[in-house]
Amino acid sequence: MKPTWRAPFALLAVLAVCAASAGCGGPKLIQVKGQVIKDGAPLKSEEGDPPTSLTVIFSPVVEGGNAEDAYRATILDPQQGTFEVPGRTGKGIPPGKYRIVIMRPYGPNRDDLLNGAFSGQNGKPFVRELLESQELTIDLGKPEE
Numbered sequence: 001m002k003p004t005w006r007a008p009f010a011l012l013a014v015l016a017v018c019a020a021s022a023g024c025g026g027p028k029l030i031q032v033k034g035q036v037i038k039d040g041a042p043l044k045s046e047e048g049d050p051p052t053s054l055t056v057i058f059s060p061v062v063e064g065g066n067a068e069d070a071y072r073a074t075i076l077d078p079q080q081g082t083f084e085v086p087g088r089t090g091k092g093i094p095p096g097k098y099r100i101v102i103m104r105p106y107g108p109n110r111d112d113l114l115n116g117a118f119s120g121q122n123g124k125p126f127v128r129e130l131l132e133s134q135e136l137t138i139d140l141g142k143p144e145e
Contacts, residue, residue: 029092032058034136036081036102043081043104043140054078055105056138058085061097061127092133100126100138114140 036043036054043054056073071093073083087093102125104113117123118140126138 027094029087029089030095030130031092031133032085032130032136033134034083034138036083036138036140038139039141040139042079053105054081054083055101055103056083056085057101058093058098059101060094061099093130095131097127097129100128102126102138102140 036056054075056075057070058073059070062069071085071087073085076082076084085093102114102118103116105111106113112119114123118125128136130136
């Protein structure tokens with residue numbers, strides 16, 4: 001029987017297709033984008049407030065979870081409160097239940113203009129079940145929703 005070169009090339013083609021597809025061995029990731037609002041309006045700096053940024057952090061709610069499991073959102077527009085969560089690879093985050101911490105740090109000490117109300121240390125973070133890609137609205141005026 002003569003050796004054939006087609007089999008190795010066919011195998012490489014199958015592996016390339018498999019690697020390019022999302023369902024081949026890697027964990028499922030979801031795309032999460034959203035906006036932080038307060039009482040239905042974008043969360044903006046008040047007149048006279050120092051210039052601020054917005055911090056949004058997604059931490060999985062799992063037994064034994066730690067800070068290394070957290071995903072920091074990329075803020076797209078701090079004046080509109082829009083964000084996206086790229087995850088570790090830029091392709092999203094694993095589906096699951098997340099504790100969402102929101103802060104408005106400013107100044108050299110990174111004080112929080114929201115006074116830690118949504119930080120999870122002294123305040124109450126938001127908790128959301130994220131099972132599929134979605135646009136998320138987080139209303140600071142209604143943390144229970």
